[in-house]
Amino acid sequence: MSAESKVRDHRLIEGKAVQARILAEVAEEVATASPPVGKLVSVCIGPTPEVAVYVRNQARAAAKVGIPFDQQVWPAEITQEECKKRIQALNDSKDVLGIILQRPVPAHINVRSLQSAIHPLKDVEGMNPASIGNIVYSDIALAPCTAAASVEMLRSTGLDLKGLEVVMIGHSEIVGKPAALMLTAEGATVTVCHHMTRSVAMHSRRADAVVVAVGKAHLIGPDMIKPGAAVIDIGINQITDEDGTVRIVGDVDTDAVKEVAGWITPVPGGVGPVTVAMLMRNSMVAYRRQKDAGWIS
């Protein structure tokens, strides 16, 4: 099946369209913001070629909505202490709207501790434990972007999330668990499955919606999905075909599952583009909160 015919399949939820809608909303808010919004600071520690494409996408989205984007690369041998000091300075700077700490970081850096050092009001990625704790309290203002994107994609199906039976496959800290909490806050009945679950299929087969974030190529086949269900695929896996072609695929066998599912997000082009849009939306939430707190005026 060619890429062209995929794009036109009504069962596929196109991330680009959802992204465009969100970025347009954000751009309107940025354009009328007074005072003007500060900059997003992206921090890479050491050389991280594997995140170059993410950073570039973030920079592009920021440019589209009109938020200044500052790509910093800190030296690979920087100390934890120095990182904390620099983050503190960014926290204190009125010119800085938000801080994005790109991962991975060098082995000697404690990434969790640095995430905690980012002030919750500047935590546009929603990675500070305090931000995540607020999700438990159903205050989902600054939620982790990928989790927020998966909820947004599910919402875009038009299904009522209240009472929806959702099975989350994967319980990572930055996607599975926060997404489960956010979906629960929206009224869904959520089951979180993971590698210790006796029978994932028993759960996924009864679900109105299945959200997958495991990181295993084509883990989910059509036998695991209830006909008509919505399937949100958060996986991003690189595979090499027999002929040596390298491709990016999700955790779901998209071509096979879309014959069964009511809605499905493609990979690439599904949750990914929306994740970047959620980062921009989070940035404006942070802006409003900083304004409310009297940080900027």
Next chain:
Amino acid sequence: MSAESKVRDHRLIEGKAVQARILAEVAEEVATASPPVGKLVSVCIGPTPEVAVYVRNQARAAAKVGIPFDQQVWPAEITQEECKKRIQALNDSKDVLGIILQRPVPAHINVRSLQSAIHPLKDVEGMNPASIGNIVYSDIALAPCTAAASVEMLRSTGLDLKGLEVVMIGHSEIVGKPAALMLTAEGATVTVCHHMTRSVAMHSRRADAVVVAVGKAHLIGPDMIKPGAAVIDIGINQITDEDGTVRIVGDVDTDAVKEVAGWITPVPGGVGPVTVAMLMRNSMVAYRRQKDAGWIS
């Protein structure tokens, strides 16, 4: 059925026994702590007769393990600002091991904001959003006491939590959601049901363990439980019998359900006593963390 025969029923998980075991462990640690542990400060704002019994139980447990317990009552008309200042002073005091903010508080007080003001290292109740966020990161050091108690009760059945199918009924911020996260961290497959769930019975009937925290007397009957399952009842409801007798009952119809269940916690005398024990255990976790952080030496 008389209270005496209940106590001897092997299907009932007695909270007193679990409490005694935990308090003995804590007492041993307190006795050998160097420097000696500081005091727990219980804060009531205004007159709160409804929590008197809880505070008394906390004071008793503290006395048993040897932790000083300071019962403070702040004036009902105190301002939010003044509360924050006092909490800040307690945060800064080397003599204070932990802070317990008793609820309810007067209507003009923002309780969430005060909970956030308690330093995470002194948050022995595990109520600060940062403490709750750490649970998402599977760092369950300072978890909300009732949620931790329900996990402890389930563990006391001897069932392996890894792969256990658990249905949590109720999704409150201080019990349902943190308990679900903690059980997931232990390897259970957890479904969180609530008032918008289409069919709670569909879930509860397939569960190896059902944890209930809803606040509705006798909501869960034997028809909702799989034979042999474990039932953890967190509800505390006051009901008046036809003859005018006032009784405390759980969310589960204990007498009927215990004919079906493999294990069940009574109310009163089940999760309640263990909750107080978890507060004491949390206090010593806080002590160790404060020591590690160089706050006390």
